[in-house]
Amino acid sequence: MNNLIEVKNIKKNYGKKEAVKGISFNIKENEILGLLGPNGSGKTTTIGMLLGLLKPTSGEIFINNLKLEENRIEILEMINFISPYIELPKKLTVKQNLFVYAKLYKVRNIKDRIEYLSEKLRIGELLESITGELSSGQKNRVSLAKALINEPKILLLDEPTASLDPEVGDFVRTFLEEYKKEKKISILLASHNMNEVTRLCKSVLMMKNGEIIDQGEPNDLISKHGRANLEEVFLKLSRSKSEFN
Amino acid sequence: MSLTRIYGLFLRHFYLITRSFPRILDLVYWPTIQITLWGFISNFFATHTTYYNNAVGVILTCAILYDFLFRTSIGFNMLFLEEIWSRNFTNLFIAPMKIGEILTSLVITALIRSLIGLVPAILLTSPLFGISILELGIFLFFLFLSLYIFGITLGILVSSGLLRFGPSFENIAWSTMFLLAPFGCIYYPIETLPEIFQKIAYFLPLVYIFEEARNILINQTVSIENIYYAFGWNTVYFSLSIVLFYYSFNAAKNKGTLINMGE
Numbered sequence: 001m002n003n004l005i006e007v008k009n010i011k012k013n014y015g016k017k018e019a020v021k022g023i024s025f026n027i028k029e030n031e032i033l034g035l036l037g038p039n040g041s042g043k044t045t046t047i048g049m050l051l052g053l054l055k056p057t058s059g060e061i062f063i064n065n066l067k068l069e070e071n072r073i074e075i076l077e078m079i080n081f082i083s084p085y086i087e088l089p090k091k092l093t094v095k096q097n098l099f100v101y102a103k104l105y106k107v108r109n110i111k112d113r114i115e116y117l118s119e120k121l122r123i124g125e126l127l128e129s130i131t132g133e134l135s136s137g138q139k140n141r142v143s144l145a146k147a148l149i150n151e152p153k154i155l156l157l158d159e160p161t162a163s164l165d166p167e168v169g170d171f172v173r174t175f176l177e178e179y180k181k182e183k184k185i186s187i188l189l190a191s192h193n194m195n196e197v198t199r200l201c202k203s204v205l206m207m208k209n210g211e212i213i214d215q216g217e218p219n220d221l222i223s224k225h226g227r228a229n230l231e232e233v234f235l236k237l238s239r240s241k242s243e244f245n
Numbered sequence: 246m247s248l249t250r251i252y253g254l255f256l257r258h259f260y261l262i263t264r265s266f267p268r269i270l271d272l273v274y275w276p277t278i279q280i281t282l283w284g285f286i287s288n289f290f291a292t293h294t295t296y297y298n299n300a301v302g303v304i305l306t307c308a309i310l311y312d313f314l315f316r317t318s319i320g321f322n323m324l325f326l327e328e329i330w331s332r333n334f335t336n337l338f339i340a341p342m343k344i345g346e347i348l349t350s351l352v353i354t355a356l357i358r359s360l361i362g363l364v365p366a367i368l369l370t371s372p373l374f375g376i377s378i379l380e381l382g383i384f385l386f387f388l389f390l391s392l393y394i395f396g397i398t399l400g401i402l403v404s405s406g407l408l409r410f411g412p413s414f415e416n417i418a419w420s421t422m423f424l425l426a427p428f429g430c431i432y433y434p435i436e437t438l439p440e441i442f443q444k445i446a447y448f449l450p451l452v453y454i455f456e457e458a459r460n461i462l463i464n465q466t467v468s469i470e471n472i473y474y475a476f477g478w479n480t481v482y483f484s485l486s487i488v489l490f491y492y493s494f495n496a497a498k499n500k501g502t503l504i505n506m507g508e
């Protein structure tokens with residue numbers, strides 16, 4: 001399978017602080033890659049660079065064989081993003097928000113697309129509701145609908161199930177599994193929920209202090225580090241020094 | 246440039262305005278209050294000074310023009326701030342929108358917001374004070390256009406600051422117009438200013454716009470030169486504001502402001 005995302009030795013410095021210290025990785029078509037690491041490890045900075053919101057200090061990012069720096073608009077047309085730290089305009093109805101973003105992404109059959117996502121994400125009854133009045137679980141599903149409005153080839157998920165109850169969290173995870181299977185999209189999942197990562201991701205990257213300190217399939221990492229589950233591997237790695245030091 | 250995207254972003258703000266009666270009221274309320282207040286002041290001066298004896302509507306007309314400028318500039322800033330306050334900023338900048346498309350959409354939306362406030366104010370001046378701003382004739386269009394461009398220019402400059410420095414720049418957004426007002430010679434001729442202030446004022450298109458409005462109303466003559474100067478300076482400042490916005494966008498990408506804006 002082809003690499004849909006190729007990250008080559010990217011660094012990001014904020015003044016003297018090195019937020020990301022020359023990391024490289026690839027994401028293949030129809031793959032979910034987990035991005036793990038403690039707070040401040042450089043995950044959000046890495047996602048910001050993939051979205052073109054941050055300019056790498058050095059290194060290159062290729063998405064679908066296009067260099068991000070030179071093809072930002074074309075690349076953004078095939079990407080979308082969801083994070084609990086960003087929201088949709090609260091005063092607009094769900095339908096208005098989806099319609100606006102459908103326009104921004106130049107979606108052709110807007111009505112059909114909204115209907116499809118409404119059915120899949122069970123937000124049909126919420127379409128006329130004011131976005132700011134929705135519960136966390138409802139907002140999460142609406143944000144997911146916005147993130148899928150342009151039928152992205154690549155979905156970047158930053159803690160997509162944070163603050164959700166177990167039932168809604170499970171619904172979102174099941175939806176992502178089925179959607180990925182159906183549409184063959186690639187997903188980069190940054191999460192602190194190790195069960196979620198074990199369930200969804202084929203492989204994971206472990207980041208700490210701006211570096212990738214380990215990577216591999218979840219079960220391989222568990223075996224390699226002699227731990228019972230991915231959470232224990234995470235704790236071991238995040239409490240120790242980089243294994244590459 | 247994609248009209249679809251421009252229309253999409255325009256819709257985002259149009260929906261917001263039409264969904265909220267207080268927002269519409271707010272757009273109409275302040276210009277109306279402003280015009281009413283200045284209408285009475287204008288009447289007072291007209292009967293107590295010789296300068297305004299033959300042109301009762303001069304102050305009121307200038308108040309309307311200034312309010313249009315104020316609404317346009319603040320309106321543009323508000324659109325940008327709305328995105329920050331609603332934590333939608335990142336969503337907007339990860340959409341495949343060119344900077345030109347974002348600016349064009351905001352410029353159109355700001356114009357519509359300003360007109361929503363301006364039209365009732367203009368309509369009120371006639372029955373309340375027997376004055377019509379339309380007395381400025383065809384040149385009214387050029388004066389409004391010039392003010393609109395300058396208002397948008399200020400809006401883009403402040404938005405550049407918001408991009409570069411984040412929400413902490415918000416207070417500047419509110420004070421820009423008040424800082425410029427004394428140099429704009431809105432209600433008095435430029436000769437009223439101290440000499441050093443006059444030198445600064447001549448670098449602003451506002452002076453030429455308001456001088457020309459008074460010239461038309463008081464002297465019943467038109468000085469095309471003032472209109473040219475206003476457009477000339479507007480071209481300079483508008484071009485600079487666009488360059489600065491692009492510079493700020495790139496600086497924000499280096500600094501990380503775009504990804505942290507909503508936090």
